[in-house]
Amino acid sequence: MPELPEVEIVRQSLNKKIKQKQVKNVIIRNRNLRFKLPINFASFFKKKKIIKVGRFSKYLIIYLSEGNYCLIHLGMSGTIHIVKNKKINKITNTSFYHSPFLPKKHNHIEIIFDTFRIIYNDPRRFGFFEFIKDDKQLKKRFKHLGPEPLSLKFNTAYVCNFLKNKKKNIKNFLLDQKFVSGIGNIYASETLFLSKINPFRKAGSLTKEECKKIILNSKKILFKAISKGGSSIRDFKDTSGSRGGFQKNFKVYQREGKKCKSSGCTNFIKKKIMGNRSTFFCDSCQK
């Protein structure tokens, strides 16, 4: 599912809902996520207060009382749902909640608050939860990641210097979180289209002007995607189960064989596999 804009959409609604709220209980249905949930997962969360929900790159950061953190990564198919608590059915002794959007399967974790609960759903289980005990460990956790595309650190000097003499193609660098952290397969293709740069170009061959275009266009498209509620291809839903709207703005992603949207261009969008991932581009506009 989620690249930076989608994670940011989740962060905003989650933060609004759980900020300053105390965790009452935790239910774990399946520990086998990308990384196995630690045995003390529930007790770590229980009785703690949520200070706020932050984000770095594609990671949600839950700030907990006592200076601890919980990182959440949604992987490819993770979603977080907020549902109202329902009373326990005394006859069957089961709790239930009604939400038309809550999937029936793969609801692995529930974090329960006073009147509602958040439910982590993830069919492919590429996502994970991870506890961080303090600031120092948090810094260390993100040390190997590059700057966020939206940050001031993602600037001309940084990009030009990083890509200098690199032989790998530029598309795969945009997906490389050590270079820039938060862009995924959709926004990599879209950024290169806006920048009129062919995804197969060797990163080291980019001019300073082209680097600038990539920086500006990645920021532009990510901000725009956030303002539209993110992109929904198949899995992405916000915390109330609604889809984002940015997929309507795709210029190249999933548009193979369709007409290029640049004014005056009569070419058709191509799809090629690069580094095991689909890449969409116009080989007439992108040189």
Next chain:
DNA sequence: AAGAGGCCCTGATAGC
């Protein structure tokens, strides 16, 4: 060091 490729997992969809 840098780059290529495999793998974790389930579900939707296409093709026969």
Next chain:
DNA sequence: TGCTATCAGGGCCTCT
């Protein structure tokens, strides 16, 4: 209808 193959927005690991 039902089988099989292919593909999916991520990131870690290993090998060269």
